[in-house]
Amino acid sequence: xxxxxxxxxxxxxxxxxxxxxxxxxxxxxxxxxxxxxxxxxxxxxxxxxxxxxxxxxxxxxxxxxxxxxxxxxxxxxxxxxxxxxxxxxxxxxxxxxxxxxxxxxxxxxxxxxxxxxxxxxxxxxxxxxxxxxxxxxxxxxxxxxxxxxxxxxxxxxxxxxxxxxxxxxxxxxxxxxxxxxxxxxxxxxxxxxxxxxxxxxxxxxxxxxxxxxxxxxxxxxxxxxxxxxxxxxxxxxxxxxxxxxxxxxxxxxxxxxxxxxxxxxxxxxxxxxxxxxxxxxxxxxxxxxxxx
Numbered sequence: 001x002x003x004x005x006x007x008x009x010x011x012x013x014x015x016x017x018x019x020x021x022x023x024x025x026x027x028x029x030x031x032x033x034x035x036x037x038x039x040x041x042x043x044x045x046x047x048x049x050x051x052x053x054x055x056x057x058x059x060x061x062x063x064x065x066x067x068x069x070x071x072x073x074x075x076x077x078x079x080x081x082x083x084x085x086x087x088x089x090x091x092x093x094x095x096x097x098x099x100x101x102x103x104x105x106x107x108x109x110x111x112x113x114x115x116x117x118x119x120x121x122x123x124x125x126x127x128x129x130x131x132x133x134x135x136x137x138x139x140x141x142x143x144x145x146x147x148x149x150x151x152x153x154x155x156x157x158x159x160x161x162x163x164x165x166x167x168x169x170x171x172x173x174x175x176x177x178x179x180x181x182x183x184x185x186x187x188x189x190x191x192x193x194x195x196x197x198x199x200x201x202x203x204x205x206x207x208x209x210x211x212x213x214x215x216x217x218x219x220x221x222x223x224x225x226x227x228x229x230x231x232x233x234x235x236x237x238x239x240x241x242x243x244x245x246x247x248x249x250x251x252x253x254x255x256x257x258x259x260x261x262x263x264x265x266x267x268x269x270x271x272x273x274x275x276x277x278x279x280x281x282x283x284x285x286x287x288x289x290x291x292x
Contacts (some may be wrong), residue, residue, distance in 0.1 A: 013038045018132035046088065048081040057096070070180060073099040079237045081121070088121040089129075099174065107245075113137075126151050130159075137174075158199040166192045168211060190214035196233055216245075223248040234261040251275050 016035045035050040057073040079092030096113045115135035121128050128151055133144040146159035195203040196207025211229040229243040239258040245251055251274060259266035 009112065011038050017172050031271070044083055046081065048083070050077075050079050052077040057099075073097060085123040086125070088123060090117075090119040090121055092117060098222070099178070126153060137170050140164065144168070156199075156201070158197065160195075160197050162195050164193045166190045166194075168214060188216050188219040190212060204235050206235065207233050209233075224253070236260050247275075 008113060011218060014035075014037045016037070026203055029132060034053075035048060037046060039046045053076050055075045055077075056062055057075050074097045075096045076097075077093075079090055081088045081090050083089050094115045094117065096115075099113065113135055115133060117130060117133040119128055119130045122142060126149070128148040130144070130146045130148075133146075135142045135144070142161060142163040144159055144161045146157065148157045149154050167180065168188045168190040171192055172182075176182045176186075191212045192209055193212075194207065194209035196205055196209075198205050209231045211226070211231075211237040213224045214229055215223065216226070217223040224245040224247050226243050226245050230241045232239045232241060237258060237260045240256055242254055242256040244252060244254050251272060253270055253272035254269045255268070257268045
């Protein structure tokens with residue numbers, strides 16, 4: 001048998017650096033990758049510390065799947081891996097900066113998201129099991145878990161998310177940076193809870209977001225309050241269940257809506273009495289209808 005000290009002396013140590021690339025696509029900047037690894041001669045047990053800095057999110061999507069997502073941002077990741085190739089334990093942290101849609105400028109004041117994660121990787125099977133992920137959103141924490149199958153080939157992913165007590169302003173601001181459906185001048189405050197399952201491709205979202213003590217306002221839009229509201233998500237359809245709004249003039253308005261992102265069609269209904277015409281016109285403009 002080989003003495004333990006001899007085994008330790010015969011461990012192979014590697015230090016690597018560079019930028020990931022694809023041979024079939026030209027990428028702008030997928031960041032700088034630095035890694036240090038060691039493994040022994042007897043069993044293929046690996047220890048790896050890796051860091052990815054200043055990587056463009058859009059290019060990382062192309063690197064992984066060959067297709068872009070239209071979502072831009074800058075990603076930094078620090079991670080540690082240890083174990084055998086079929087059972088690599090992974091832990092680390094990530095920071096996502098300047099998250100926005102491709103046709104928008106990065107948001108003013110920053111939009112940083114910090115997260116920590118733990119996962120189990122089966123490299124031969126190209127499978128990742130995310131056991132735990134946490135990200136801060138204002139005073140609240142988003143908790144997640146999920147899986148990725150076929151990574152570095154044709155990845156199929158599934159992500160479970162839960163959050164409670166999140167500030168509506170922070171979450172709504174992030175949504176405005178990613179969706180063209182929300183008017184930029186619209187503001188929402190209050191408290192949000194939610195659960196959802198996101199999987200793809202193709203992307204499918206199931207779950208709900210519930211709001212409490214909400215306040216809504218925008219340019220030329222009368223301020224409105226709602227004690228409760230609920231948005232249901234089913235596949236490609238988002239449905240706002242009937243919600244009672246109290247307008248700043250004391251009038252009451254009940255609204256509901258639905259939108260299908262695949263067909264680009266939706267429905268909106270409102271029910272109220274003794275409403276000023278200017279208030280109704282402002283509501284229509286807020287949902288993209290300049291005339292009726």
